[in-house]
Amino acid sequence: QSQLVESGGGLVQPGGSLRLSCAASGFTMGDYAIGWFRQAPGKERWGVSCISTGGSVTNYADSVEGRFTISRDNARNTVYLQMNSLKPEDTAVYYCAVYFGIWCPDPITLSEWNYWGQGTQVTVSS
Numbered sequence: 001q002s003q004l005v006e007s008g009g010g011l012v013q014p015g016g017s018l019r020l021s022c023a024a025s026g027f028t029m030g031d032y033a034i035g036w037f038r039q040a041p042g043k044e045r046w047g048v049s050c051i052s053t054g055g056s057v058t059n060y061a062d063s064v065e066g067r068f069t070i071s072r073d074n075a076r077n078t079v080y081l082q083m084n085s086l087k088p089e090d091t092a093v094y095y096c097a098v099y100f101g102i103w104c105p106d107p108i109t110l111s112e113w114n115y116w117g118q119g120t121q122v123t124v125s126s
Contacts (some may be wrong), residue, residue, distance in 0.1 A: 002026035002115050004096050009120030012086055020081040020120060022096030027115075030074030033099040035113060036081045038092035038122075045095065049081060050104035059104050064090075086124045093119040 008020040022034065033052050039045035049070040050059045058070050069082040079096060097113035099105055105112060 004115050004117040006096055006117045006120040009122045011123045013126050014087060014124055016086050017084045018122060020094055022079040024077045029077045033101055033104045034079040035097050035099060037095045040092040047108040052104055053102045088124045091124050093121050095119045
């Protein structure tokens with residue numbers, strides 16, 4: 001069974017940092033582009049960042065550019081999202097998902113993504 005499991009969320013003060021992990025099982029994560037998404041209460045889920053199969057191409061939403069860094073360790077079948085300078089508006093459930101392609105799609109259409117995990121809660125609050 002192919003699946004993704006997110007971890008690393010928690011409560012952090014504004015300006016703090018967290019590193020999220022997305023671990024894959026049942027398939028070779030290195031064959032596909034991987035994306036991170038988030039969904040705040042009452043709002044739609046949207047794309048935060050994406051990384052190509054080899055990690056050479058990364059994309060970020062404007063609101064996180066310069067603060068978040070996506071990376072991958074294909075040997076460990078894991079993708080990471082390093083989040084720095086966190087703001088209260090970053091509060092959301094964060095999800096990872098698989099795109100069945102080498103490169104990140106543009107634009108991002110949620111229906112094209114697969115193996116959604118259960119998500120990990122990130123709360124930024126003082």
